Amino acid sequence: MYSDRVLSGMRPTGRLHLGHYHGVLKNWLRLQNEYQCLFFVADWHALTTHYDAPQAIDQNVRDMVVDWLAAGIDPAQATLFVQSRVLEHAELHLLLSMMTPLGWLERVPTYKDQQEKLSEKDLSTYGFLGYPLLQSADILIYRANLVPVGEDQVPHIEFTREICRRFNHLYGREPGFEDKARSAVKKLGSKKARVYEECRTAYQEKGDQEALESARALLNDAQNLSMNDRERLFGYLEGSGKMILAEPESLLTEASKMPGLDGQKMSKSYGNTIALREDPDVVAKKIRTMPTDPARVRRTDAGNPLNCPVWQFHLVYSDDNVRQWVTAGCTSAGIGCIECKQPVIDGVLAELVPIRERAQYYEDNPDQVRNILADGSEKAQELARDTMRDVRESMGLTFG
Template sequence: MAQEQNKRGRILSGMRPTGKLHLGNLEGALKQWVELQDEYECFFEIADWHALTTAWQDTRELRAFVRDLAIDWLSAGIDPERSVIFVQSRVPEHAELHLLFSMFVPVPWLERNPTYKDWLEELGPAAATYGLLGYPVLQAADILIYKADTVPVGKDQLPHLELTREIARRFNYLYGKLFPEPQAKLTEFALVPGIDGRKMSKTYNNHILMSEVAKEVERKIKRMYTDPQKVRKGDPGHPDTCPVFMLHRIYNAAETEEIAPECRSGRLGCVPCKANLITKLNAALEV
């Protein structure tokens, strides 16, 4: 208990279980979470109810996805001795608080949510369920039920957190001060390129899993998109725009100052450059 009192505050963060995690999840969130465990009292949520907002038609794999997510978290360094790890649906009070909040949250607050608009544009009008529209209210319940005062977010997620703050303010005004207004802990999430050069995402099927076996890592990196202007061996390369070099910066930072000029001069070809990355990436994933 004394150890918790020395920490700076309480954090709530989570992920939807939609399958095994990839390098983008690892670099974009999990590594930061691992570091936050030493500074904050941390609550990490496997948000299986949130997964239903866009995947309610088929839930056959949801239980397995919950298990996969927990395994990936543990393997990345989320420590149940230092943090609380829980499955959202196992705590029914989240749904109860969500229901109470929904009684006073105006619909226009939810309709202006940029993520809701993006999902409708991507998924079509049939996706406009109450669960999708109201998911920020459930998200607010997730945060406020633990009286979390800090939430790690990227700049694009600030509108979501502001809605939670608005809900806390309205509740406190109507019924008396109970909930803190959680503050954002801005995190510079790493942009991890996929094997096709776009942002790594399961949606694009361009990802490398955290749990990928060495042979599969090798197969994917060998297929990886590189500099389109480097057609032949000896052609000068452009490492600053090459996705392979971007992964070198993350998993082979010590050699990037040597790799970049060799690539620009044309002395380093794509095949040996990828072979080097395969070795370094597999070594990182084995740790």
């Protein structure tokens, strides 16, 4: 049984490309073997910037999930679901909005940045201002403690941690909390209970951070505690009330090393992508027509691989021997650019063969995709309901 829970989502943008595969999906493939993972389609998030074009969302969801499955994401290992099918996300977002200071949202770094980048759209909407809070609700509803993000997304996780602390501070004191916490301590067993109490005393009396971390690790490893008791003991440890919501941590991921065909970041908006299900002849043609070192005007001109977008592909797909061959041949004009590109074509096509084969199965069996998402959404909803039961109770929303 995994003690850590990972949550990650993607906006439905349609068919995915090699940038998505190397930047996100390969990381998900590793994580699904190591943690309890929930991977979701962030369809509500798509509406925060494309509220005026909802027509494409349904097909985009289908196409994106087929690519997840084709890449090897396994619904037997990870829970795959659609955000809008778990209405508890919206309820928690609403309740969190009641206690979130407006200034916190306006300070999120991507708020003004995105408004400038998407200046052709009217983003002066409540939904766009509140989308970081919806992201927080996505994470907190599952008490996910690990969220894989790149450096640019770390501020969103910090924002979520602040929201979590504020919520627990405002609503975390339940009736009879200390009696319930002391009762939960006994469930640890005498030895672990003693260690927990020693660590709690050391932290609360002396501010001993190592003792705090030791006690947290002990609670994370305790197999016989219910989620409620675990959260009570986290709160009791830190001198607060029951931790209704759990603070997540960033799980930093490496930036994708996959460049676009023109050397920029691979992105649909730049028109420089290779899709995971692209026809092999189209892939080969795209790579053959890639720009190369501008210094190589003629076949006899020497070049420098570092000035050539194709070299970035060699760093992803070629071994040391091929790279040495490219470097020697390019700098001496011993090989032409078409020769240089062939190992890249071979490497990309080989990587895409199993992906295309798996995708074909799901394209031929669309009900499979619907069933996987329906089952995953049901599992996700069970977890979300547990959290919302505690949230409603802590906020006094239990009348009747």
